[in-house]
Amino acid sequence: MATQSTLKNMLLCLTLVCLVCAAILGGAYAMTYNPIKQANENILKASIGAVLPEGGTISDQKTASYGGRTYTYYEQLSGDAVQAYAVKSATTGFGGTLELMVGVLPDGTVNSTRVLSHSETPGLGAKCQTDARFIDQFKGLGPDKSVKLRADGGDVDAITASTITSRAYTLAVSNAVEVVKSLKKEN
Amino acid sequence: MSKWSLVTKGFVKDNPTFVLVLGMCPTLATTTSAINGLEMGLATLFVLVLSNMAISALAPLVPDKVHIPVYIVVIATFVTVLQLLMQAYMPAAYATLGLFIPLIVVNCIVLGRAEAFANKNTVIDSALDGIGVGLGFTLSLTVIGLVREILGSGSAFGFKFIPGDGILAFVMAPGAFLVLGYLMVLFNKYLKK
Numbered sequence: 001m002a003t004q005s006t007l008k009n010m011l012l013c014l015t016l017v018c019l020v021c022a023a024i025l026g027g028a029y030a031m032t033y034n035p036i037k038q039a040n041e042n043i044l045k046a047s048i049g050a051v052l053p054e055g056g057t058i059s060d061q062k063t064a065s066y067g068g069r070t071y072t073y074y075e076q077l078s079g080d081a082v083q084a085y086a087v088k089s090a091t092t093g094f095g096g097t098l099e100l101m102v103g104v105l106p107d108g109t110v111n112s113t114r115v116l117s118h119s120e121t122p123g124l125g126a127k128c129q130t131d132a133r134f135i136d137q138f139k140g141l142g143p144d145k146s147v148k149l150r151a152d153g154g155d156v157d158a159i160t161a162s163t164i165t166s167r168a169y170t171l172a173v174s175n176a177v178e179v180v181k182s183l184k185k186e187n
Numbered sequence: 188m189s190k191w192s193l194v195t196k197g198f199v200k201d202n203p204t205f206v207l208v209l210g211m212c213p214t215l216a217t218t219t220s221a222i223n224g225l226e227m228g229l230a231t232l233f234v235l236v237l238s239n240m241a242i243s244a245l246a247p248l249v250p251d252k253v254h255i256p257v258y259i260v261v262i263a264t265f266v267t268v269l270q271l272l273m274q275a276y277m278p279a280a281y282a283t284l285g286l287f288i289p290l291i292v293v294n295c296i297v298l299g300r301a302e303a304f305a306n307k308n309t310v311i312d313s314a315l316d317g318i319g320v321g322l323g324f325t326l327s328l329t330v331i332g333l334v335r336e337i338l339g340s341g342s343a344f345g346f347k348f349i350p351g352d353g354i355l356a357f358v359m360a361p362g363a364f365l366v367l368g369y370l371m372v373l374f375n376k377y378l379k380k
Binding site for chain 2: 017018029032039040117121161
């Protein structure tokens with residue numbers, strides 16, 4: 001039979017249970033703090049590596065602002081010269097924020113792109129992570145060819161039935177290119 | 188009831204998905220592929236076993252009027268621990284399941300087993316019950332995920348064996364309802380006697 005529901009018992013019971021649970025959570029948080037940091041760094045490093053040409057060393061995180069927003073980017077250095085930039089670029093897709101890592105050469109040419117996080121529809125917009133026919137179109141765009149969907153007067157073919165996702169993806173890439181171009185102007 | 192039947196009743200007789208029809212939110216949302224269903228099932232199994240054990244140990248000490256808040260705090264603690272562990276050691280699975288991990292807190296199966304079984308049985312029996320119901324849930328989600336993946340993407344466990352796009356509707360919400368409904372019919376006709 002359960003303990004009687006007097007005010008004292010209820011207070012005592014809830015307080016104790018919450019204290020123990022808080023202690024367990026604190027312990028778990030402390031235990032996983034470093035592994036989580038490590039795992040997130042690995043994901044970031046892998047995505048930077050995937051969008052940049054090979055070789056060179058990656059700089060620490062830097063920030064630039066463009067169009068009223070702050071972008072995080074990384075420089076790939078070979079010697080003192082910047083070989084390429086990896087720009088983290090986020091836009092709003094169909095289901096929420098679509099975050100990309102975009103590799104851009106100093107002259108504003110797109111090298112490669114990769115999805116960091118998305119909430120697009122599985123089977124439709126979510127294909128933007130895997131559909132090579134869509135992703136490969138971005139390589140080489142930038143300096144003279146603008147990064148736009150064909151429907152908007154550009155050269156990029158959208159993923160079938162996922163125009164909003166494709167447009168968000170394209171905008172994210174195009175923003176990243178503009179960030180790199182604005183960096184060049186400053187220097 | 189023998190110990191063994193505590194485990195096996197979760198598969199057919201008390202199958203949480205097809206018989207009790209609990210936990211429909213993760214069932215419909217995360218079964219876009221067999222792997223996703225399997226991972227979601229195992230995550231729920233983890234929470235279910237631990238919360239069942241903790242609650243059966245605590246139950247005699249908890250005053251009646253506050254038992255639901257106490258259970259929720261206990262369940263939420265285990266879910267958060269699971270979330271931290273997945274972020275640290277299974278980042279890929281965490282990325283696909285994301286939001287549905289914290290939602291295990293309000294999964295009716297977990298609170299349902301706490302109320303219906305764990306608070307009046309021993310710790311060991313409650314653990315076995317958690318394993319049984321958890322495996323039943325995992326099995327159901329994997330099967331639904333497998334059917335949807337085969338029809339919707341032409342692949343099974345990520346291995347593609349039918350070229351082309353598949354029937355898109357099965358990857359999306361309407362397909363989830365259809366597959367769940369038809370599997371429930373088949374399950375009740377042939378397995379549940």
